[in-house]
Amino acid sequence: MRSIKAIFIKQAKDIFKNPMVLVLFIILPVVALIMTQLVAKSNDDIPSNMFVTMMAAIFAGMGLVTAASGVIAEDIERKSLRFLIIAGVTPYQYLIGTGGFYLLAGTATSVVFALIGDFAFTETLKFLAIMITGTAASIILGAAIGMLSKNQQAATSLGMPVAVIVGFTPMIATFNETVAKVAGVLYTQQINVVVNDFSVSLARPLLIVAANIVVFTFLFALAYKKKGLKG
C-alpha cells in the first residue's frame, strides 16, 4: 500500500512540471467550452451538448492512452522503473499507483465536462460512470503500450496509431456497418453510445468496458513478463 501511495504522490507532483501531459487534461474541456459557447448556443441546428460529448469521448478514449504510455515509457527509458522494482515494488503496485493518479485526474476532467454540458442529474451520473470506466480502460491500454516500449519515442509511434484507431472506430462505425459490428466490443464505442444517448441502459456498456479493462490488464502483465527487469 505504501508503495502505491508513494508512486501516486510522485505522479501528482510530476504532472505539474510536465506541461506536455498536463495539457491533455485541459485542452479538450477548453475546446468543448469554447465551441459550446460560441457555436452550439447560437446555432439552433446543433444540439447544445454536441461538442461536450464529442470532446469527452475523445478525451476518455484517446487522450489518456498517449499520456499513460508516455509516462511509463519514460520510466522504462530512464530506468526509474527498474529502481522501483529492485526496491520491492510489484508491477501491479506500479500500475495502480500510476494509473490511479491518472484516473483521478481524468475524473476531475470528466467532472469539468459534466459542468460544461447541460445534463440532467441522472444524465450526469450516467455520463460520469461511463467516462470514469472508459478512462480506466484507456489508461491501462496506454500502460500496456508503455510497458511494451523501449523508450518514449517507441511509445509514441505505437501509442498514437492505437489511440487513433480506437478513438475513430466509433466515428467510422456510423458510416460503415461492417465496422459497426466489430466496433461494439471496443470501450470507445461504448463511451460514444452512452454519451450520445443517455436513455440507453448502462449495464451492457459498462460490462463491455470492464471486459476491455481485463484484456488490457492481461496485455500489461504479458508485456511486463516479456520484458521483466531486462527492459
Next chain:
Amino acid sequence: MIKMSQVVKRFGAQTVLSEVTFEAKEREIFGLLGPSGAGKTTIINILTKQLDADSGSYSIGAKMLETGLMLDADGLYVRLNCVENLNIFADIYGIPRYKSLEALKNVGLEESAKKAVNAMSKGMRQRLALARAILHEPKVLFLDEPASGLDPATARGIHKLIQNLCDNGATVFLTTHNMEEAVKLCNYVALLHKGKIVEQGVPAEICERHNAVKTVPDLEAVFIKLTGVELE
C-alpha cells in the same frame, strides 16, 4: 559475502561471461576492473537479479532489500527535486522522511535539496544516485562505474563517500575501467577481460606478482601484460 562460482552468461551466440568465479569479503571494497564491454554490468545485473545466468551459482549474502544500487543509468525523476526523489523511496521502504535529508547531507547535497534533477550537473546527479542507494542503510552496495565521466575532483569526492560507507560497515562491490580508482579505493580487485577473470587479489600484491610495481602499483601494466589491450 558476495560469491560467484563458474557463472556463464550468453546473449544469443555471444558468450559474455565464461566461468566467472570470485568472492568479495564482508566490509571490503571489491573492484571489478575491465574495459568497456568486458561484462562488468552483466555481472552486476546477475548479482542483483535483473538477469539470469545460464549456469553457475552466486549469492550476495543479503536480502535484496538490504542492498543499495547505482546502475549504469541513474533512474532519477528529472523533473522532481533531490528530496522528492529520495522521499519516494523513503516511503516505499517505510522509513521516515528525515532519512532523505540525512542521505543528502551524507553526499554533500543538503544545499541542493530543492533543486530539480534536470538542473543539476552530472556529478551532482551521481551523488544523488548514491544518496538513493544508501538511503535505507543497506549492508551491500553495488556501484556500476560510480565515478565514470566525472572530473577528478568530483570523482575523489565520490571515492571518499564510498570509503566512508565501507568504514561504517557496508560491503561495496564496484565496477570500474579506471585502474587508479581500483588501486586507490579497492581492498581487492578482479581483472575482467572478455568475460573472463584473468587475475584477482589485493592490488599491490597483484602488481608485485607481475613485476608491475613502479612508484605506484600499476594494475594497468598487469592488465596489458595479461590481455594485450589497454583499459581505456
